[in-house]
Amino acid sequence: MRATLIHGPRDIRVEDCPDPELLADTDALVKVTAACVCGSDLWPYRGVNQIPKPRRIGHEFIGVVTEIGDKVETLKVGDFVVAPWANSCGNCPPCRNGVQVACEHRAVWGGTDEHGLPVDGGQGEAVRVPNADGTLVPVPGVGNPDEALAKSLLALSDVMGTGHHAALGAKVAPGRSVVVVGDGAVGLSGVLAAKRLGATRIIAMSRPADRAALAREFGATEVVAERGEEAAAKVRELLGGVLADSVLECVGTAESMEQALACTRPGGALGFVGVPHGHDPLPISVLFSKNISVAGGAASTRAYLPELLEDVLSGAINPGLVFDTVMGLEQAPEAYKAMDERKSIKVMLVP
Amino acid sequence: MRATLIHGPRDIRVEDCPDPELLADTDALVKVTAACVCGSDLWPYRGVNQIPKPRRIGHEFIGVVTEIGDKVETLKVGDFVVAPWANSCGNCPPCRNGVQVACEHRAVWGGTDEHGLPVDGGQGEAVRVPNADGTLVPVPGVGNPDEALAKSLLALSDVMGTGHHAALGAKVAPGRSVVVVGDGAVGLSGVLAAKRLGATRIIAMSRPADRAALAREFGATEVVAERGEEAAAKVRELLGGVLADSVLECVGTAESMEQALACTRPGGALGFVGVPHGHDPLPISVLFSKNISVAGGAASTRAYLPELLEDVLSGAINPGLVFDTVMGLEQAPEAYKAMDERKSIKVMLVP
Numbered sequence: 001m002r003a004t005l006i007h008g009p010r011d012i013r014v015e016d017c018p019d020p021e022l023l024a025d026t027d028a029l030v031k032v033t034a035a036c037v038c039g040s041d042l043w044p045y046r047g048v049n050q051i052p053k054p055r056r057i058g059h060e061f062i063g064v065v066t067e068i069g070d071k072v073e074t075l076k077v078g079d080f081v082v083a084p085w086a087n088s089c090g091n092c093p094p095c096r097n098g099v100q101v102a103c104e105h106r107a108v109w110g111g112t113d114e115h116g117l118p119v120d121g122g123q124g125e126a127v128r129v130p131n132a133d134g135t136l137v138p139v140p141g142v143g144n145p146d147e148a149l150a151k152s153l154l155a156l157s158d159v160m161g162t163g164h165h166a167a168l169g170a171k172v173a174p175g176r177s178v179v180v181v182g183d184g185a186v187g188l189s190g191v192l193a194a195k196r197l198g199a200t201r202i203i204a205m206s207r208p209a210d211r212a213a214l215a216r217e218f219g220a221t222e223v224v225a226e227r228g229e230e231a232a233a234k235v236r237e238l239l240g241g242v243l244a245d246s247v248l249e250c251v252g253t254a255e256s257m258e259q260a261l262a263c264t265r266p267g268g269a270l271g272f273v274g275v276p277h278g279h280d281p282l283p284i285s286v287l288f289s290k291n292i293s294v295a296g297g298a299a300s301t302r303a304y305l306p307e308l309l310e311d312v313l314s315g316a317i318n319p320g321l322v323f324d325t326v327m328g329l330e331q332a333p334e335a336y337k338a339m340d341e342r343k344s345i346k347v348m349l350v351p
Numbered sequence: 352m353r354a355t356l357i358h359g360p361r362d363i364r365v366e367d368c369p370d371p372e373l374l375a376d377t378d379a380l381v382k383v384t385a386a387c388v389c390g391s392d393l394w395p396y397r398g399v400n401q402i403p404k405p406r407r408i409g410h411e412f413i414g415v416v417t418e419i420g421d422k423v424e425t426l427k428v429g430d431f432v433v434a435p436w437a438n439s440c441g442n443c444p445p446c447r448n449g450v451q452v453a454c455e456h457r458a459v460w461g462g463t464d465e466h467g468l469p470v471d472g473g474q475g476e477a478v479r480v481p482n483a484d485g486t487l488v489p490v491p492g493v494g495n496p497d498e499a500l501a502k503s504l505l506a507l508s509d510v511m512g513t514g515h516h517a518a519l520g521a522k523v524a525p526g527r528s529v530v531v532v533g534d535g536a537v538g539l540s541g542v543l544a545a546k547r548l549g550a551t552r553i554i555a556m557s558r559p560a561d562r563a564a565l566a567r568e569f570g571a572t573e574v575v576a577e578r579g580e581e582a583a584a585k586v587r588e589l590l591g592g593v594l595a596d597s598v599l600e601c602v603g604t605a606e607s608m609e610q611a612l613a614c615t616r617p618g619g620a621l622g623f624v625g626v627p628h629g630h631d632p633l634p635i636s637v638l639f640s641k642n643i644s645v646a647g648g649a650a651s652t653r654a655y656l657p658e659l660l661e662d663v664l665s666g667a668i669n670p671g672l673v674f675d676t677v678m679g680l681e682q683a684p685e686a687y688k689a690m691d692e693r694k695s696i697k698v699m700l701v702p
Contacts (some may be wrong), residue, residue: 078631093593094617102617169644242444266445266453269646276639281632284608288627288648291450293520295644317413 002351003124004332009047010340017056020128023117026068027330028132030081035122035349036149036323037156037335038085039184039276041165043109046187056110058123058349059085060157062150065136066126074133078255080143081136083310084302085109085158090134100300102345105131105240122157123332137305139313151320152312152350155189159346160308160319161301162273163189163250167197169271169296170246176199177239179263180220182250183211185322185346186273187252188218190248192319195219203235203244205259211345214321221223232262244268249296252277264292272296323348353702354475355683358405360398361691368407371479374468375476376420381432385501385698386412386473387674389436389509389685390535391626394686399628407461407580409474410436413501414483416487417477423486426579432487432492433660434473434480436460436509441485449596451651473508474683474700488656490664502699503663506540510697511659511670512652513624514540516620518548520622520647521597525549528590530614531571533601534562536609536673536697537624539569541599542584543619543670546570547662554586554595556610562696565672585614595619600647615643623647675697 003017010320013338020029035058042051046257065079087107088100093104100244107113107130110121118278120127128136145153152160158351163186172178179185183206194202195218203222212223224234226267230302236243243265249257261283273296287294309315325344329351338344352531354368371380374665386409394400395408416430426432438458439451458464458481458514461472466668471478480486489551490496496504503511514537523529529550531541534557545553546569555566563574574584587594590606600608612634624647638645662668676695678686679702686698 097618099618102641200507265448267448267450268491272635272639276635281634281636282638283632284623285632287633287645288623290453291643291646291648291651293646294638295642295646297639297642298643 002329003121004329005054006044006051006057007324008051012045014330014332016338017124018152020120020126022067022069024130026131026133027069028065028072028075028129028136029067030061030063030083030129030136031210032063032122032127032351034154035345035351036154037339037349038216040062041185041336042340043275043277045340053060054300056121056124059109059298060154060287061122061127062153062157068132072132075136076139079138080145081138081154082160082305083127083136084305086298086300086302087131088134088246089130089131090304095134098303099280100302101298107131107168119331123329123349125329130172132212133303137302143273147326148149148320151323152318155319155322156301156305156308156312158301159185159189159322160192160239160247161304162186162299163299164193164308166190166248166250166271166273167193167297170248170273171269172197172246173200173202176245177201178246178248178249179203179205179235179244181256181260182274183208183215184250187248187250188214188322188345189319190250191220192218194248196317201239205231208342210324214345228259229262231259235263235299246271248288250274257282258297261286261292264290267291269293269295273299278301312323322346352476353680355408355473356405357402357408359402361396363687364683365575366465368475368595370433371471371477373418373420375481376422377482377484378420379416379423379426379480379487380418381412381414381434381478381480381487382417383412383414383473383476383478383702385505386554386702387505388690388698388700390537392687393691394626394628396691406423407472407475409472411505412473412478413504413508418454419483423483426487426489427702430489431496432489433504433507433656434478434487435512437651437653438480438482438647439485439653440482446485449651449654451653452649455574458482467637474680478682488660489655490660499671499675502674503669505699506670506673507652507656507659507663509652510536510540510673511543512655513537513650515544515655515659516650517541517599517601517622517647518544519625520620521599522620523548523550523597523599525551527596528552529597529599530554530556530586530595531599532556532607532614533602533625534559534566535601538599538601539565539696540670540675541601543564543569543668545599547668550597552590554589559693565696568672577611582610582615586614597622602699608633610684612637612643615641618642622644622651627698639663673697677701
């Protein structure tokens with residue numbers, strides 16, 4: 001089969017790879033119908049994360065189950081499934097607590113499983129899925145989704161659930177004012193999540209017209225182009241002299257965290273999902289004096305999939321709009337380039 | 352009148368000071384019947400915080416209203432009152448949000464008010480209280496409380512409300528397992544707060560027999576004497592192989608925060624109230640990967656006073672047990688020494 005590898009900074013290649021096979025009786029094989037590039041894939045692409053040797057890449061995919069191990073109980077061949085970005089067993093204490101990202105038996109897409117056996121990346125034609133029961137979520141009544149539905153299902157693999165996680169961490173609820181820092185696919189999904197959770201005042205921080213427009217379509221009531229202290233001042237002005245109750249940090253840099261803290265009112269809540277880069281650690285003295293709570297981190301999208309899937313299937317939310325570009329799998333290098341240069345919000349790759 | 356000043360490290364003196372007078376029509380004068388030394392007073396005492404010049408000290412007191420300004424509406428002369436450790440106006444946005452510690456018009460005990468006028472410290476015979484309506488909480492039906500009641504009322508000024516704040520930050524609730532790091536008056540109050548909020552499994556970290564005994568009296572089901580990784584391993588063992596749902600950090604050092612993080616399960620909640628010393632900032636990568644939420648900071652004990660006062664008056668809680676020593680005001684230097692050397696958990700000073 002064909003699959004994507006990262007060889008080094010800005011060196012993405014689609015190559016011939018071995019077809020996956022069942023290696024454990026809890027495995028399933030999935031024929032990928034769509035995958036995508038994540039903002040976090042851009043960190044190794046940009047050389048921020050080390051790449052000691054070429055490796056398979058991609059952790060978001062949807063597709064059809066083609067084979068299952070003997071112990072797989074909740075799936076059958078032919079099921080259309082969404083794979084969360086984090087593999088999970090479903091049975092260990094963290095999984096039972098809904099914190100699947102801390103699964104004690106987690107396999108890593110494009111890496112290895114708990115037995116050290118290789119696991120396929122999502123950006124390829126097929127994937128061996130360890131812990132299939134605990135990981136994959138079947139989509140009832142869907143045979144071969146059309147492109148619009150496929151986009152929204154694929155968004156549930158990561159970005160929509162991650163935006164939802166940020167909104168929960170920021171304690172978004174009806175009546176609370178919301179600021180979203182970051183206008184990538186996760187930040188935009190955070191806007192949609194905040195709207196879905198009942199927020200009526202949502203300020204998105206964005207500059208490009210296409211992203212600002214999508215933020216508004218997702219529920220942003222205002223879009224702020226300023227940055228830094230000017231942005232915080234603008235938020236205060238828009239909210240009648242106070243800062244925001246709930247702030248979503250959806251980037252992961254020192255600047256974005258500082259921006260998020262500066263926009264949060266005393267006693268407010270900051271939900272953070274941007275993978276931390278360069279701002280470890282957090283200024284506890286600011287949290288102490290302003291009583292700002294911080295929650296979030298890597299999102300257990302598996303936990304949120306059932307409720308979000310229901311809203312996608314009913315048409316209540318359309319998170320797939322973050323995919324403004326569709327390319328064939330062979331164009332993976334171009335997909336990375338388009339996202340790196342912010343020419344595309346998010347690219348769907350179709351094998 | 353007589354009042355306490357700090358002149359420098361380990362240099363506490365009780366001196367003649369001017370009697371307070373009303374300086375604003377929103378002021379009240381309070382004759383102090385009991386005050387106390389706070390763990391945070393020990394930071395300047397130990398020379399960790401700078402003392403550029405001698406200053407009045409003490410931020411916890413109870414007493415009787417002796418005079419009120421023309422605009423004071425909720426108090427009358429003769430009222431017995433509890434003064435929260437943080438002065439607050441009660442009307443600004445943070446106050447209305449229940450985050451009185453961020454009050455925009457806050458005066459500082461032993462420092463100045465928003466107009467730059469001096470404010471008495473709590474460890475003295477009398478105090479001018481700016482923002483009297485927003486700050487003082489009258490105790491209904493109490494003329495001159497006996498010593499036991501006085502201790503519990505005084506505990507509401509700071510430590511009991513601060514322990515409660517830590518417990519709320521750690522999301523303590525029935526069914527959740529709790530670890531409390533710190534066996535000072537705040538940590539012990541945190542145990543009591545956790546018990547009051549319905550926790551049935553409370554692990555206190557303590558070594559001295561008197562503190563461990565009080566922790567058990569307040570509701571601790573286990574007391575762990577180990578520290579560091581051994582303590583976390585002990586917690587995991589006691590909880591059947593998992594770490595705690597809720598952890599209260601009640602010290603404020605790098606070691607105590609590390610201990611608290613090490614005891615928190617993935618997806619768990621860490622409530623922190625120890626004034627940060629030496630561990631600014633927090634390791635965001637740990638919070639990210641373990642999905643640990645962090646909330647707390649300086650406690651707005653004013654917000655919690657009504658509900659906690661009700662429980663004190665009904666006898667449901669007896670937070671005054673943290674006061675294991677009573678001294679006269681003139682013995683303030685000995686009181687600091689006793690707490691510094693951990694010979695006393697908390698000292699009540701009676702003018």
